[in-house]
Amino acid sequence: MTTSHWGQLLLLGALWGGSFFFARIAVAEIPPLALVLYRVSIAALVLHVWLRINSISFMPALARSGSFLILALLNNVIPFSLIFIGQTAIGAGLASVLYATTPLWTVLTANLLTADEKLSASKLAGVALGIVGAATMIGPGFLSNFGGPTWAKFAVIGAAISYAFAAVFAKQFRDMKPVVVATGQLTASTVLMTPIVLLLYEPRDIVSSNISIWMAVGTLAILTTAFAFILYFNLIASAGATNASLVTLLVPASAIILSTTFLGERLELYEFFGLALIISSLVVVDGRFLRWR
Template sequence: MTVSDWGQLLLLGALWGGSFFFARIAVAEIPPLALVLYRVSIAALVLHLWLRLRHISFAPAIARSASFLTLALLNNVIPFSLIFSGQTKIGAGLASVLYATTPLWTVLVANLLTADEKLSTSKLMGVALGIGGAAAMIGPGFFSNFGGPTWAKLAVIGAAVSYAFAAVFAKRFRDMKPVVVATGQLTASTILMTPIVFLLYDSSDILSANISIWLAIGSLAIVTTAFAFILYFNLIASAGATNASLVTLLVPASAIILSTAFLGERLEPYEFLGLALIASSLVVVDGRLLRWRRRIDIGKRT
């Protein structure tokens, strides 16, 4: 990956880590699936306005509406539903580690379905280190929450697999502007989520909230969804599905760092260990440092 790719990956990890702040506030008064609808619909509206202001046509997305409905299912509707279901029965620590397996599934799916992202030892080693880092950041609480029914664990793993297929599927949109891809996915997600929410909830359940909740929803939709998905699809087009999926390793790390910086929380020793393992995993997946070291060793022998 280039320096620009790494910058976008780190920024995306920070944004999606920050989304936990806003979601934690909003979910106190808004049902989870309704929050999903608000998140995707407001983000879609903002991006449509942005396209209009920049005179960028949305017509290419309309012409491929079936593909965008598939992307929305794989990247929003299915994984959100599976994660919400699984978390009714298993702890957040275990769920986050299962979610962090997304790069592993992406490596495997990309190896099967693409010609340019084949399996390598460095990728597998890096992903394994990253998953270990995510588990280490949970600390002792990870083992205390290891119980729960098998179906709930499989639901969260199913969400990770769905994200993997979504990352690979999104590569077919590399000929389109990332902002158009983001707008198309979020528009399709809004179309799919609207009937689900209105069938499940009364209007009083999803409309009654105070101003702080609506501010949190707006921040969640505009900053950590609309802008973040532009970065995500740009990263897929530039660095590939496997590298883009590494953001799932950064999300728990950035959430903990943000909590430390803005909420006065303290990092525990095991959290420092987790951060070190995640950083090591990114270096291994990138491969440049290992290749540089190998060239030095060869130079010394010659």
């Protein structure tokens, strides 16, 4: 990857790490699946306005609406639902580490389904090192939360596998502008999530009068979803599915750093060590330093 790709990856990791911070605030008063709908629908609306202001046509996405419904299922609806279901029975530490296995599944999926992202020893070694780093950052909490029913663990792993297929599937949209791809996916996610939320909740159950809750929802939708997915699809188009999926290794580190910075939490020694392992894993996957050596 180029220096620009690494910069985008780090920014994306910070944004998606921040999504846990803002979701934690919003979910206090808004049901999880309703929050998903708010997140994707507001983000889709913002991106449609952006397209209109910049005179970018949405028609190419409409022409491939079936493909965007599949992308929305793989990249939003299925993984969001599986993660929520899994976290009803297992701890957040274990769920985060299982989520961080996404690059491993992406490496394997890309090797099977693509011609330009074949398996390599450096990719496997780097991803394995990153997963260990993510587990280390969780620290004692990971070990204490290691229990729980098998089905819940498979649910989160299923979400990681769904993300892997989504990353590979999204490569077919490389001929489209990343902002159009992001708008298409989020619009399709809104179409899919709306009947689910209307079926499960009464209108009074999904509305809050707390302004801080809506500020968190807005930030979650605009920064960590609309803008973040533009970065994500640009990375897939220019750097490949495997490289783009490395962001999931950065998310736990980003979330912990943000909570330390803004919530006054103290970074422990094992968290520094885990962060060092994650950085090392990215260097190994990139391969340039090893080739130089």
